[in-house]
Amino acid sequence: MSVITIDQASRWYGNVVAVNGISMTVRPGVTGLLGPNGAGKTTLIALMSGFVAPSAGTVTLDGEPIWRHTDAYRTIGLVPERELSFGYLTGRQFVLANAELHGLADPGAAAERALEVVEMTEPAGRRIGTYSKGMRQRVKLASALVHDPSVLLLDEPFNGVDPRQRLHLMSLLRRMGAEGRTVLFSSHILEEVEQVARQIEVMVSGRHAASGDFGQIRRLMTDRPVQYVVVGDDDRALAGALIAEPSVVAVALRRAGGVDVSVSDFGAFTVRLPQVARQHGIRILELTPTDESLESVFAYLVGG
Numbered sequence: 307m308s309v310i311t312i313d314q315a316s317r318w319y320g321n322v323v324a325v326n327g328i329s330m331t332v333r334p335g336v337t338g339l340l341g342p343n344g345a346g347k348t349t350l351i352a353l354m355s356g357f358v359a360p361s362a363g364t365v366t367l368d369g370e371p372i373w374r375h376t377d378a379y380r381t382i383g384l385v386p387e388r389e390l391s392f393g394y395l396t397g398r399q400f401v402l403a404n405a406e407l408h409g410l411a412d413p414g415a416a417a418e419r420a421l422e423v424v425e426m427t428e429p430a431g432r433r434i435g436t437y438s439k440g441m442r443q444r445v446k447l448a449s450a451l452v453h454d455p456s457v458l459l460l461d462e463p464f465n466g467v468d469p470r471q472r473l474h475l476m477s478l479l480r481r482m483g484a485e486g487r488t489v490l491f492s493s494h495i496l497e498e499v500e501q502v503a504r505q506i507e508v509m510v511s512g513r514h515a516a517s518g519d520f521g522q523i524r525r526l527m528t529d530r531p532v533q534y535v536v537v538g539d540d541d542r543a544l545a546g547a548l549i550a551e552p553s554v555v556a557v558a559l560r561r562a563g564g565v566d567v568s569v570s571d572f573g574a575f576t577v578r579l580p581q582v583a584r585q586h587g588i589r590i591l592e593l594t595p596t597d598e599s600l601e602s603v604f605a606y607l608v609g610g
């Protein structure tokens with residue numbers, strides 16, 4: 307069982323601060339590192355895998371600093387975001403080369419075992435250049451697993467992977483976590499993180515913006531001002547009734563039909579909307595959130 311502890315860690319490149327005073331603990335099981343592009347996820351993963359040194363603060367594995375610590379490297383497997391540039395090698399050759407680099411006693415057996423875990427034994431004799439995106443991800447995962455690490459770090463592993471392969475990868479990560487490995491993966495998609503991770507850490511603009519299980523993060527993201535379009539069978543009456551609600555901060559009739567509603571208290575609004583409609587004899591035909599993009603959620607978290 308391995309634990310990564312990040313304590314007030316920062317990393318800057320010239321005057322760009324990629325990671326800014328982050329403290330978090332990554333324990334066995336699956337953790338999702340959620341944040342928009344450029345949030346510093348790749349840099350934080352590089353700090354955790356010992357690829358870059360913190361400019362300030364510490365990053366430790368079971369109490370030992372990771373940077374320049376060979377034993378830590380033997381415990382960590384990294385699946386980087388970048389594409390494999392070894393298209394001319396077969397999957398098997400690539401995984402075997404990694405097994406040899408680790409100086410394993412029986413690299414051949416280790417490579418076969420890792421290929422089997424990711425279900426790539428059959429296509430392993432083909433060149434990587436002929437693989438689909440999902441297959442390339444699985445080969446990267448096999449090479450990260452070849453030395454049986456207790457920590458597995460994956461940078462955007464689901465990017466560009468088709469839905470079937472995505473489900474396969476998700477169940478693999480869940481299994482790794484259930485086996486007691488410390489698994490952390492980054493993503494900019496909340497739904498993706500929710501499906502796999504027990505613990506979610508949110509990063510925005512280099513900072514640690516939130517931490518919790520998916521229920522807590524979901525609540526945090528929904529307890530924020532939200533915009534809706536509500537369409538009823540009498541929009542003017544609906545607008546009049548809604549503006550009297552304390553959970554509503556603004557209403558506007560839309561030219562195309564329906565009412566734009568700004569809501570300050572999402573929970574109260576969802577309870578009150580059907581009650582208000584019933585009281586005024588209005589039928590609600592449609593209710594659509596209009597600013598559910600993750601960017602607006604992140605903007606709220608940073609501001610808040």
Ligand SMILES: Nc1ncnc2c1ncn2[C@@H]1O[C@H](COP(=O)(O)OP(=O)(O)OP(=O)(O)O)[C@@H](O)[C@H]1O
Nearest residue numbers: 319322323324341342343344345346347348349350
């Ligand atoms: N080697 C580097 N030299 C200079 N700036 C860098 C370097 N690596 C990262 N940065 C900068 O640090 C910030 C965080 O980048 P990082 O790649 O860690 O974010 P990210 O959350 O992984 O984003 P993405 O998902 O787009 O890769 C960005 O502003 C980036 O331009």
